[in-house]
Amino acid sequence: MLTMHDIETNADVGKWVRVCKGTYKGDVGYVLASESWGFRLLLVPCLSLPNLASSSLKRKCSAVAPEPALFDPNTIEHVYGTSAVEWDDGTYQFKGNIFTDGLLVKEFDFHSISLASVFMPTSIFFLFQQSCHPTILAARFPRPTEWSFDEGDWVLVSSSGKLGVIKSVGTETAEVDLASGEGIISVTWTDLRKHIVVGDFVEVLSGPLRELTGWVEGVKDETVHVVQHISSETLEENQRHHIKVDYILASATWTNFTCRNSKFTLIG
Numbered sequence: 001m002l003t004m005h006d007i008e009t010n011a012d013v014g015k016w017v018r019v020c021k022g023t024y025k026g027d028v029g030y031v032l033a034s035e036s037w038g039f040r041l042l043l044v045p046c047l048s049l050p051n052l053a054s055s056s057l058k059r060k061c062s063a064v065a066p067e068p069a070l071f072d073p074n075t076i077e078h079v080y081g082t083s084a085v086e087w088d089d090g091t092y093q094f095k096g097n098i099f100t101d102g103l104l105v106k107e108f109d110f111h112s113i114s115l116a117s118v119f120m121p122t123s124i125f126f127l128f129q130q131s132c133h134p135t136i137l138a139a140r141f142p143r144p145t146e147w148s149f150d151e152g153d154w155v156l157v158s159s160s161g162k163l164g165v166i167k168s169v170g171t172e173t174a175e176v177d178l179a180s181g182e183g184i185i186s187v188t189w190t191d192l193r194k195h196i197v198v199g200d201f202v203e204v205l206s207g208p209l210r211e212l213t214g215w216v217e218g219v220k221d222e223t224v225h226v227v228q229h230i231s232s233e234t235l236e237e238n239q240r241h242h243i244k245v246d247y248i249l250a251s252a253t254w255t256n257f258t259c260r261n262s263k264f265t266l267i268g
Helices: 004-010 057-062 073-080 122-131
Strands: 016-019 028-034 038-043 092-094 097-100 103-109 154-157 162-169 173-178 184-188 192-194 200-204 213-220 223-228 239-244 252-256
Touching: 016 038, 028 103, 154 173, 154 184
Parallel strands: none
Antiparallel strands: 016 028, 028 038, 038 103, 092 097, 097 103, 154 162, 154 192, 162 173, 173 184, 200 213, 200 252, 213 223, 223 239
């Protein structure tokens, strides 16, 4: 059983933790600072809309929880009809909360966070990335829950353009055996892509095109062009989908396509 001292020792600055109490219960946060009383975290904001904030307790209990979104002062002014206070250091204050680079800075005591079961959905992963907070951009992320990377998968190291095979999978990195013969290196999840070639059959596991399956007809930079076959009788019903690699590619399962030992011809 963890004691207060155990948590204080293990949840160092730079760790990802799960909030256990309060409005952000279940959310993932980044430890920005460790203090004698607890921690200061960076979180993706989840602000109630004005009509929810002013509703009765009964309505609050039945209302749908607000969607996570980065803090934007222009949106705040438009939605709430009041401006957030901007400080000299570039942070904003609104409804008693502090925001920096779109993220919420919030304080928690030692009993309000946990190092166990820290799961980050893909949608939250990309909101953290889109914040462009310098500390977050330099951080190592846990693998988003929908991302599918297994031992033996061919992958591309985005920063170097080198191909390799995953030898083992960790919480924040994967060990990749480079095809160039340079050996095994540790690669963070933000630097890893699936290796895709024309003719691969793909299944999307997250994002707006979730559950879409089809055949790759082209790969350019970080975009995969996919043909979805709807009907074998009516080829005109085939649909093209342009999938952004840094949003969906890394969270999809990819296999070479076959169908009863016969390859399909891609529609040009």
